[in-house]
Structure formats: C-alpha cells, structure tokens
Amino acid sequence: MQNPPVPVGAKAGQPRHLSRRRSVRAGSRRQPTSRWAGWGFALPALVLVAVFGLMPILVAAAVSFTDLDIGGLAHPETIRLVGAENYLTLAADPEFWSAFALTAGYVVVGVPLITVLALAVATGLNRNGGRFYRLLRTLYFLPAVTALVAISVIWKYMFNGQFGLFNWLLDLAGLPAVNWLSDPTSAQIAVGMVAVWRAIGLNSIILLAALQGVPDDQLEAAALDGAGPVRRYLHVVLPQIRFALGFVVMTTLIGWLQFFDEPFVLTDGGPVGATTSLSLFLFKRGFRLNEFGYASAGSIVLLVTIAAVTLIQLRLRRAND
Amino acid sequence: MTSTRSRRKARERVGTVLIAVPLTLGALICALPFVWMVANSVKTRAEAVSYPPQLLPSQWTFAAYVKLFTELDFLHYTLNTVALVALGLVGLLLTAMAGYGFAKFKGRALGWGFFAVLMTMMIPAQVTMIPTYLVVNAAGLTNNLVGIALPTLVSAFGVFLFRQFMITIPDSLLEAARIDGASELRIFFAIALPISRPILIVQGLLTVIASWNSFLWPLILSSSQRTYTLSVGLSLLNKQITTDPTVQMAGAALMTLPIIVLFFLAQRHIVAGFTMSGIK
Amino acid sequence: MMHSRRAATALVATLILATSAGCAAGSAASSTPSGSTSASSSAAAYGKTLTVWVMGDSATKFEQLITPFETQTGIDVTVEAIPWDSVNDRLTSAVASGKGPDVTQIGLSQLASFLKGDALADVSADLAAYPNLAESNFPSAVANKALNPSGGVYSVPWIADTRVLFYRSDLLSAAGISAPPKTWDELRADAKKLTDKAAKRYGYYIPQWDAPLPVTYTWQAGGEIMTDGKVDVTSSAFTKAADHYLGLYADGSVPTASDFDQTTGFISGSVAMLVSGPYLAKAVAEQAPDLDGKWSVATVPTDASGTSLYAGSNLGVWKNTTNKVGALMLLNYLADPATQVSWYTSNGDLPAATAAYQDAKLSGDPLVKVYAEQLKDARLLPVSTKWDAASSEILTALNKIAVSGADKASTLKALADKVATINAGN
Known part of the structure; x- marks a missing residue:
C-alpha cells in the first residue's frame, strides 16, 4: 500500500524515484504553499471523515465505560460510569x-x-x-x-x-x-x-x-x-x-x-x-x-x-x- | 509450422470451451435471482406463492407496479433517491480532491490524515449510528437530503483509489503549470482531474450504486417521510405475515434495473478504470 | 482515583451533551411554526399542525381516516409511516435528540421501550376533558394500571389484536373430528391425528418467532410469567407451558422449518390448525376466496384457563410536543367508536373501543364475534424492558430443544440462570 506500482497507463510511465527526486528539489522552494494547498484539497474530506468516522469511535469508546441505555439517552444525568x-x-x-x-x-x-x-x-x-x-x-x-x-x-x-x-x-x-x-x-x-x-x-x-x-x-x-x-x-x-x-x-x-x-x-x-x-x-x-x-x-x-x-x-x- | 499452429489453435478452442461453459453457468447462477424477481413481480399474488413454482407467469399483471406508485409513494422516493445520487457526485469531487491532496503534497501530518481516512474503513456502520445521528441532528439537517448524504459523502475506499492513481501523475506536469502561473485549484481541475478520468468513472459508478441503494442513513436521519429513499420505501412493505411478495419484487426490480442498465453501458470504462487505478 | 473517575464521567457527559445541546436549539427553531399559529388563532388554544407516526405502509389509509378531523379542527396533520422493522431505530434517535412526532403509534410489544426512553407525555391529568379516552371504554386488559406499571397514563388504546385458534373445518371433518379442540389435551390429540408427515401435512403450527406464545401457555396453565417485577421461568406453570410447547414438537405435529409461511400453509392445507391473529383471516380471505366455508376460528384451547394474548397498538403523545391539546383532540377522535369502525372497514384492524363492536359491520361478522369473545379473556405481555430481554431467551431455549434437539433439562437450567442475570440488572 505504501509503495504502489506504476500503472500501465502510458502517460504515467515515468519511474517513481525520478519523479520524487524532482518534486523534492522543486519543493524546497515551494514547500510551504504546496503543503498548505495539500491541506486545502484534503480538508473537506478530512473534516467529514473526522466527524462521521473518527468521532463516533471516540463516543463509542467513552460510552463503553458507561451503562448507557435508552433511559440514559433521555436523562443523561442518570448515566453511570461502570469502569x-x-x-x-x-x-x-x-x-x-x-x-x-x-x-x-x-x-x-x-x-x-x-x-x-x-x-x-x-x-x-x-x-x-x-x-x-x-x-x-x-x-x-x-x-x-x-x-x-x-x-x-x-x-x-x-x-x-x-x-x-x-x-x-x-x-x-x-x-x-x-x-x-x-x-x-x-x-x-x-x-x-x-x-x-x-x-x-x-x-x-x-x-x-x-x-x-x-x-x-x-x-x-x-x-x-x-x-x-x-x-x-x-x-x-x-x-x-x-x-x-x-x-x-x-x-x-x-x-x-x-x-x-x-x-x-x-x-x-x-x-x-x-x-x-x-x-x-x-x-x-x-x-x-x-x-x-x-x-x-x-x-x-x-x-x-x-x-x-x-x-x-x-x-x-x-x-x- | 502450420501444423503446430493449428494444433495450438485447436487446443485453444478446447480451452475456450472448457472455460466458457462453467463461466456461463456461473453467470447464469448469478443472474437467476433477478430473472426470478422480475418474473414474480408480474405474477398474481396467488401464483407467486404457489407450489410448484413456475418461472414464467401464466397470467401477466402489472398490478404490483401500479400499486407501488398509487398506494405507496414510490415516485417521491425515486425522486429523493435521484437527488441523493446527485449529492453523492458532489461527494465524489471532495473524494477526488482529497486523493489529490494526499497523493501530490508531502508532509507528515498529511500522511497521518491519510491514515485516519483508511482507519474509517474498519468501522462497522452500526458503531457510528447514534453519534452520527446526534451530529446531523445538532446541525439541524435531519429533515433534508443534504444531511442524509453527509455521513457517506466521502468514501475511504474512494480516497484510497484516487490517491493510488494520482500519485502516478508526473510532478513535472504540475510543476510546469505552476511555473506558468496556474493556481493550485486550476491545476487540479485542468490537469489532475482530466488525467484521472478512468478512476473517476469507476468511483462515479460505485458512488451512484451506493447512493441509489442507501438505506441505513436515510432511515435513521429522516425526520419525515418526505426524505425516504427507495430502499426505505421498500422496507415499509416488510410485515411479518401479510407481505405481498409481488409488490416487494416489483419494488426490488424497479430499484435494480436502472443500475443494471447503467453498468452494462459503462462496464468497459469500469474495467479500464480499475486497470489504470494502480491496483494490480 | 475518584478524581479521574469524575473526569471520565464528565467526558462522557460532554460528548453526549455537546451533540444534544445543539438539537434542543434545532428542535425549538423547527417547531416555531406550530407554536406561533396557536397564538394567532384566538378561538382555539391548540396548534394547527400535528405530526403522527404510524407503523407499516398504511400512511395513505390513515390520512383518509383523519381527513374529517382535519376539516373539523383546521389542524394540518402530517402522517409518517415508519417501517415495522425499524421502529426501534427511529425511537432511539428521536429519544436521543428529543425530537419526535406529536403523536405516535406504539406497538404494545414496544411500549416498555417507549416508557423507559421517557418519550411519552403523562396525560392522566388531561383525560377528563376527552370522553372517548376514558378507561372504561376499553377492555380491562388495557386498563391504565396494566399499561403503565409505574403509574401515570402514557398511552391510550387504539387497535386491538388477539390470538385465536384457526382451523380447517374440511380437514378436521375428513379426519373424523367434529369440533375444534377445546383443551390442550384435545389439541395435542387432534394435531397428531391430522398429521401425515409423509404427505408433509401437519396438524398444528407454531411460529418460531412468536415470543408471546410461551407466555400465553403459562397463563393458560394458571401461572404468571412475571411476578414482582421479576421474570419467572421456574414456576410449575411455566414448566407445564414448556411441556405443552415441546410436546407438540415431540409428537411431530408441527413443521420444524423456521421460514414456514403460515398463510400459504393454511391455505394449502399443510397445517390444519394454528393460533394466529385476525391478519391471517384477512390474508386467507384475500388470497383464497374459494376456501370460504372450509375454515373457521374458535377461542384458544384451554388448560386451567383460556387466556390469550392482547396485542395491538396504542397511541401516545410525544413528551415535548408543542401541541399537546391538538394531539389529545386527535387521540379523542381516533378513539371514537365511529372512527374505530371506519378504520376496521378500511384497514381491517380490530377496534380497541368496546362500543365499536356493537356496530352492525362488526357484530354481523361471525369471525369478529370470536375475536370479541377472546378479547374478554386476553392479557397484555408484561410491560418491562426486563421482559423484552428475557422473552427472546425463552424462545431461543425452547426452540433449541424442540428444533435442534438440545438437552431439555440443561437448556432450561441455563435459561433460568440467564433470566436470573436479567432480573438482577436494572
């Protein structure tokens, strides 16, 4: 997964190590903008992933230490911590x-x-x-x-x-x-x-x-x-x-x-x-x-x-x- | 020389038959349930549950389809479902952008972001149901299709595929555009996205299928029937005793046929898309 | 230690509240329309909109039923159908957000969850103003005390449903049985007589998903399934009930397939008798009109008693409705014997209001006569979340013995242990 092969598509036929070296060289000047731009592209998706993917895990982890049931949903103050x-x-x-x-x-x-x-x-x-x-x-x-x-x-x-x-x-x-x-x-x-x-x-x-x-x-x-x-x-x-x-x-x-x-x-x-x-x-x-x-x-x-x-x-x- | 070639040809023909027969058989097994579904949707109710079953109806009736649209609100559900598919395609763009961000920009934190996306592939949906509901509800979006589309707008699988593909776009191409003064957004839309056409088609189809079939979130997040989808509408027909199989089959057929047609039309691009996707 | 514990509680509470705080604001905003209209209308002190949840696919018929109510009152009622399979999911999310309908249908088997979730409003103080909702209008099975074990009045009866014995008179007389079985013993004997395994014909059918069945057997054996808030599977009555249940299987009188379709089976004659609800009569009449006269219904076979199940649905007012008066007006309209009769004619559900049975549409129907008779000796399942947890365990244990041949003594012992754990929980 870390090292994906180059697809057979002809356009992308350039060896990977070459492209990386070039990007590093060019990047030394442009790195700040590019990193910022990378975040710009990934951010909307990341926010959605964080809210709908990661946050539920945290909630589930927290809830797993409680006795939450439907009564607890109605009255959060009755939720007990059960270790x-x-x-x-x-x-x-x-x-x-x-x-x-x-x-x-x-x-x-x-x-x-x-x-x-x-x-x-x-x-x-x-x-x-x-x-x-x-x-x-x-x-x-x-x-x-x-x-x-x-x-x-x-x-x-x-x-x-x-x-x-x-x-x-x-x-x-x-x-x-x-x-x-x-x-x-x-x-x-x-x-x-x-x-x-x-x-x-x-x-x-x-x-x-x-x-x-x-x-x-x-x-x-x-x-x-x-x-x-x-x-x-x-x-x-x-x-x-x-x-x-x-x-x-x-x-x-x-x-x-x-x-x-x-x-x-x-x-x-x-x-x-x-x-x-x-x-x-x-x-x-x-x-x-x-x-x-x-x-x-x-x-x-x-x-x-x-x-x-x-x-x-x-x-x-x-x-x- | 000629004899070896013809012998090879004959052997190949035998091989083709040896493969084609079981392959066709397997395909028919895959398709059988659909034939059965369509056949039962045009039978009378009594005939649909009679034994021995008959593959083809002795008396054709489209009453079940009429019922879907008259007694049940299937037209409305269909429109909702189409709208959800459209929203899914907006999500596709976000997915592509994320894939591009992870593929073409370096940084340790970005790497962690990508890892976080992959993590979400491991979570069963049942775990996320209540927290997700609370979030969408807190945002006041439980009564419209945007809220219903949100939880599945970005697919981790999709981000992964886009990244795998876009990582192979030569940096020199992007660099040249930058030197020409193109903005990052323009580079993405004018260069990265067109190059990624094959994977766009693959992901597009998978998105359409997923949105078209979506059930869990429309069910949980709808605060009114106005936002039900076809899947939810179909499940309204589930009752323990008095189910009418013909109406259910008609609903199921109605849901499945458009997707089948779409796949048949697009399939050459899909296989090509996967070939180019870098998973090989 | 104490400190970190409190911190953790705080974390959980924050996570839950942070998300639900926003919803309170959301629901307030969304409900303004109904709130403001009530202020503008000077004559009536009720809001002009209502949202109602009904279960299943019958929204259209229900909308037709309440059209007169909408005209009379000027209230615009939005009806929403919820799939039966998904009622609990919707209940959970509505409780979590506090955002529900104004009025909801409640299957009696789900009443305990609705009460535990504190989803419904106590209307005991308001009942006097709505004559149709008086307790005396309904069978004693759905008395307020039975429906609300911890006091108050959180729901009112809407649809009645009970289980009676369905039998194929043609098959019975062909086997030389002149009348349907009246007792457990007769039932077992007749079922055995009617069974011809080689021809795949069975005398009787037990739905394997029917959790209330072991309970009604326990009642019929003269016992209780729940005493003092605890589920009891060690009483002699339960043992008798289990023996009856398992005996029918041991006789080979019952099909063992869990996906056996009772309607098809009854029509084709694969089963000659079974205990089921009015929905079966409706399905048979629709699907096999030519079978008319070859089948009938009777009250359930008795042991110590002939008590059957009171199922059906109630209606409740959602706790944080902004239109409680309008909601109660709707409930009052729906409980009106005339409304109940027209719902019976359009959807086939039996009325909960006793007076409705005097209407010629019902009193002239021999089947309804039997239902009405059975409803006089019918009871509710325990309204308790403990029971909800125990019921599936009981059913699984019995089916394990009956269908997959598990050892009876040890399986029932394991069941008793499991139920004891459930009883010990809160």
Whole structure:
C-alpha cells in the first residue's frame, strides 16, 4: 500500500524515484504553499471523515465505560460510569463468543473462497473481450449492485421451504429438500452463500482489470522459454497481480469481520442464534435491547480485532515481498 | 509450422470451451435471482406463492407496479433517491480532491490524515449510528437530503483509489503549470482531474450504486417521510405475515434495473478504470 | 482515583451533551411554526399542525381516516409511516435528540421501550376533558394500571389484536373430528391425528418467532410469567407451558422449518390448525376466496384457563410536543367508536373501543364475534424492558430443544440462570 506500482497507463510511465527526486528539489522552494494547498484539497474530506468516522469511535469508546441505555439517552444525568464492567461481562458472555467464533469461521472459509472464485471468474473473463463476455461480466456484477432490501426479498423467497425455487429444483433433480434457512447448519451455509454471491462481482472486476494490465510480452517470453500455461499463470501472471490480490484479500477480510447484512435480512441471526455474527450480535444488543454501553464495548473489541488482523496481514505481505 | 499452429489453435478452442461453459453457468447462477424477481413481480399474488413454482407467469399483471406508485409513494422516493445520487457526485469531487491532496503534497501530518481516512474503513456502520445521528441532528439537517448524504459523502475506499492513481501523475506536469502561473485549484481541475478520468468513472459508478441503494442513513436521519429513499420505501412493505411478495419484487426490480442498465453501458470504462487505478 | 473517575464521567457527559445541546436549539427553531399559529388563532388554544407516526405502509389509509378531523379542527396533520422493522431505530434517535412526532403509534410489544426512553407525555391529568379516552371504554386488559406499571397514563388504546385458534373445518371433518379442540389435551390429540408427515401435512403450527406464545401457555396453565417485577421461568406453570410447547414438537405435529409461511400453509392445507391473529383471516380471505366455508376460528384451547394474548397498538403523545391539546383532540377522535369502525372497514384492524363492536359491520361478522369473545379473556405481555430481554431467551431455549434437539433439562437450567442475570440488572 505504501509503495504502489506504476500503472500501465502510458502517460504515467515515468519511474517513481525520478519523479520524487524532482518534486523534492522543486519543493524546497515551494514547500510551504504546496503543503498548505495539500491541506486545502484534503480538508473537506478530512473534516467529514473526522466527524462521521473518527468521532463516533471516540463516543463509542467513552460510552463503553458507561451503562448507557435508552433511559440514559433521555436523562443523561442518570448515566453511570461502570469502569471495565461491560468488557468483563463481554468476556464471560457465551453468546458473544459464539458470535465471535462464527465470524472467525466465516473469515477462515470465506476469504480464500471469495478470492479463489473471483480470481477464477476474472481469469475466465480475461480470455476474451467480445460482446458475449461483456454480457457475462454484467451478469457477474449484478449481485454487487443490488440493494440489500431487494436481496432480502429475492433470496428469502428462493430459499423458502414451502414454495421456494431451490427446493423445487432439488425435487426435480430427485434430491431431498433442504431446510435452507431453518436448519442451523444449512442457514449458516445459505447466508454465507449469498454473501459470496454478492462479493464475487466487484472483486472479479478488480482482478480482471489487474489481469488486463499484465504485459503480453512477458507471457510471450515465458512461452518461448517453454513454460506451460499453468507455470505461466503461477510464475508470471500471479506475481504481476500481487497487489490487486492483496487488496481483494484485505477488503474481503474486513468485509467478513464486519459480516452483517445477509444474516440481518435473511435470518435475523436465527435459527436459534446460529447465524448471529459479531456485528449482528452488537446490533441486537445495542438497538433491539438498547444496551448501548454494552454494545459499544463490543464494537470497540470488534474494531481492535479488525485493526489487528489488518495490520498482521499487511506485515505478512511486506515480509513476503 | 502450420501444423503446430493449428494444433495450438485447436487446443485453444478446447480451452475456450472448457472455460466458457462453467463461466456461463456461473453467470447464469448469478443472474437467476433477478430473472426470478422480475418474473414474480408480474405474477398474481396467488401464483407467486404457489407450489410448484413456475418461472414464467401464466397470467401477466402489472398490478404490483401500479400499486407501488398509487398506494405507496414510490415516485417521491425515486425522486429523493435521484437527488441523493446527485449529492453523492458532489461527494465524489471532495473524494477526488482529497486523493489529490494526499497523493501530490508531502508532509507528515498529511500522511497521518491519510491514515485516519483508511482507519474509517474498519468501522462497522452500526458503531457510528447514534453519534452520527446526534451530529446531523445538532446541525439541524435531519429533515433534508443534504444531511442524509453527509455521513457517506466521502468514501475511504474512494480516497484510497484516487490517491493510488494520482500519485502516478508526473510532478513535472504540475510543476510546469505552476511555473506558468496556474493556481493550485486550476491545476487540479485542468490537469489532475482530466488525467484521472478512468478512476473517476469507476468511483462515479460505485458512488451512484451506493447512493441509489442507501438505506441505513436515510432511515435513521429522516425526520419525515418526505426524505425516504427507495430502499426505505421498500422496507415499509416488510410485515411479518401479510407481505405481498409481488409488490416487494416489483419494488426490488424497479430499484435494480436502472443500475443494471447503467453498468452494462459503462462496464468497459469500469474495467479500464480499475486497470489504470494502480491496483494490480 | 475518584478524581479521574469524575473526569471520565464528565467526558462522557460532554460528548453526549455537546451533540444534544445543539438539537434542543434545532428542535425549538423547527417547531416555531406550530407554536406561533396557536397564538394567532384566538378561538382555539391548540396548534394547527400535528405530526403522527404510524407503523407499516398504511400512511395513505390513515390520512383518509383523519381527513374529517382535519376539516373539523383546521389542524394540518402530517402522517409518517415508519417501517415495522425499524421502529426501534427511529425511537432511539428521536429519544436521543428529543425530537419526535406529536403523536405516535406504539406497538404494545414496544411500549416498555417507549416508557423507559421517557418519550411519552403523562396525560392522566388531561383525560377528563376527552370522553372517548376514558378507561372504561376499553377492555380491562388495557386498563391504565396494566399499561403503565409505574403509574401515570402514557398511552391510550387504539387497535386491538388477539390470538385465536384457526382451523380447517374440511380437514378436521375428513379426519373424523367434529369440533375444534377445546383443551390442550384435545389439541395435542387432534394435531397428531391430522398429521401425515409423509404427505408433509401437519396438524398444528407454531411460529418460531412468536415470543408471546410461551407466555400465553403459562397463563393458560394458571401461572404468571412475571411476578414482582421479576421474570419467572421456574414456576410449575411455566414448566407445564414448556411441556405443552415441546410436546407438540415431540409428537411431530408441527413443521420444524423456521421460514414456514403460515398463510400459504393454511391455505394449502399443510397445517390444519394454528393460533394466529385476525391478519391471517384477512390474508386467507384475500388470497383464497374459494376456501370460504372450509375454515373457521374458535377461542384458544384451554388448560386451567383460556387466556390469550392482547396485542395491538396504542397511541401516545410525544413528551415535548408543542401541541399537546391538538394531539389529545386527535387521540379523542381516533378513539371514537365511529372512527374505530371506519378504520376496521378500511384497514381491517380490530377496534380497541368496546362500543365499536356493537356496530352492525362488526357484530354481523361471525369471525369478529370470536375475536370479541377472546378479547374478554386476553392479557397484555408484561410491560418491562426486563421482559423484552428475557422473552427472546425463552424462545431461543425452547426452540433449541424442540428444533435442534438440545438437552431439555440443561437448556432450561441455563435459561433460568440467564433470566436470573436479567432480573438482577436494572
């Protein structure tokens, strides 16, 4: 992330170290104005980010040490400071840990699954730029553009055990019906399936774009050296799209850690809590039961987890490079 | 020579088939829910929940669509949603400016600013709900679309993409303009922004999609139904028992189709945009 | 130590207040129009605008309902529909800012949150001036004491709703059952008889999201779910209720799918009996008119008693409304038996006002007769945030045993522990 490669766009073909040296030289005279101008450009966005991104974290952190509930919102003077109590309760709450474990499970299975599927789709789409393939691209991108509310309506009806499409298809194929959303294990799979379905689109477009940036001459050269298609793919193509892959892995990782939408609209965390992810657990405690203090403590734990996992992933990648 | 070439060609054709078939199958799986959605939106209610389900309606009816606009205020929600998309595009400009600021100007504090932007990618929206509401409310903006657009106006992902792209704009180009006496703002609009066209298209589309689909903030921040969006309007139809699937499907179809058309028209630019974006 | 603690409290308070201070100013500014108009009109001491929250998508019908009120009083009423799924989010943000509507519909299951959030105005002192709002006009289930456990009057009844037994008379007689089950035992026996698992036909259906169900069973077993402000899941009545709930599953008489659609199931005959509300009757009549005469309703099967649930919605005046008089006038209009009857005809919701049931539109309907009968023996869920927290735990525990085969004894023990923690909280 710190060291982005130069894109293949011809205009920007200048080596990076050169451009930096020049800017430093020129900057020695102009530095004050330029720094001021930099802030000028970034400021509107930074203000919004500070107000709507960072300040809520501070508020959540502060609230996590209180017993704030809906009564406290109405009468702030009744809010009590409870120290680390919310965190201690959290540590002893089996529901929190089962939500944590479920989320971790989705990360472990989901990140590689989405990455591999998106890569496969991107590789396939990259073979050809014809009209048919452009149509396929649109089809793959469909799920990513659909509103959550629409997704919930469509999939609920498809999964439905009585009149849903899936069980009818299974029936046609002579297979037994599945209780898609009402059996704990199959609900976990069903909810994950929808999430994967939704994530493939954007990620494969990103990877497709990266694949199109792989220079043909390198592939030709490798082919002349006698490398087969598999070796060419592993040793020429993959290293070239390393950055895009890392990007996909990281955003997918964060996405799964924040996993919320699909169980929220499809199962509401059920049946019997089987699909309650960490975010959904926090949402339910915070906004169904109005336990804002407790939910804030959980949010901070989630935030720290995400930050830690992201940092570890970045470290690992840097070590690999 | 010719034989190896033709053999290679044949092998390639086999490879194309081997790839094209599963690829098409996967695409159909992705598309199936939409076909199902559109089909059900023009069925009668009884047929929509009958078993075995039929893919195509035996009796076409557009009653559900009529209902959306007559009994429910969908025209109004559509207009609100369009306005929100327009505001989102203003946010796109701020996002581009921030990306430019972080890419082309140096300074330790600016680096920290960029880091802060990236941090916000890690926060789940549920955490920010109440504090954000209080801020927008304190600013007296809960009753108009500007307030509703504010929390998501700048996307961290967008700032990141713009920075990645704009960092590759040669400094010499900007420097030359400065020597010619161009103002910083002019340099941005006349040089940096046009060069960034591919990423603008990508981010533009993502912004349009996000604004079009936005649900949480319009719901929380609307102090009246006048500012509901399509997503919120659609969720008004959710009731535990007496939901009418055809109306819901019609609403969902109505929401999805414009975006699909937009993507189909713009997709070549989008892939190109990502290629140029520096993520590879 | 003490010092830093206070400093931290101050920090929290500042963070919350800093943001909410501005809103007070904001709400004052935005509400001036309604405040100033009341001063200009000399005759009436009420404001000329009102905002009303109604739940669900029925804003249009509600607007039609109150058109006569607007003409009579000259009050301009803005109706806003809130999605049922999102009521709590809107309540939270309104409480946080102090900026709400003037009048709001309150689902009885959400009443506790509204009270805890101190969102509603106490109207006990004003009631005398509004005859339609008198306690005696409504069933005893929604007496002021039941609705307001800590005193005062914070809401008035608006829509009644109860649960009765729906049954497919055609399926029952085909199985040789001449009358719907009157007791728990009959219900279990009949349900078993009507079940044909191979054909995917079930005698009975239990909605897995139906939190009130274990409570009504407890009442029917002659017990209480909440005594002295504490949720009780160790009473013999609760144990009996749990056994009844689980027994129906153990018999195999109930579908185990959590996404089972009751309307479709009842129409197709996959379930022959279930306990549900008037909305089901409406849905069946709309979707399957040809089924007319093949189904009916009856009061719920009894054990020690035949008590059912009183659900429905109330209306409340928002605490910091600037038009309390106008709001109460609207409430009075809505509680009028005539208004209640026209709401029943337009939207199908049962009236809360007892007098409305004498209207020919209702008294002539055999279904309504059963509803009215059941409403006489119906109760509110406990109005307590403790109950809100406990209810989902109870439901989850029972479904864990019934659907996912968890061990009964240990699951109920864990439930009791959990409920004890909830009881200990504030």
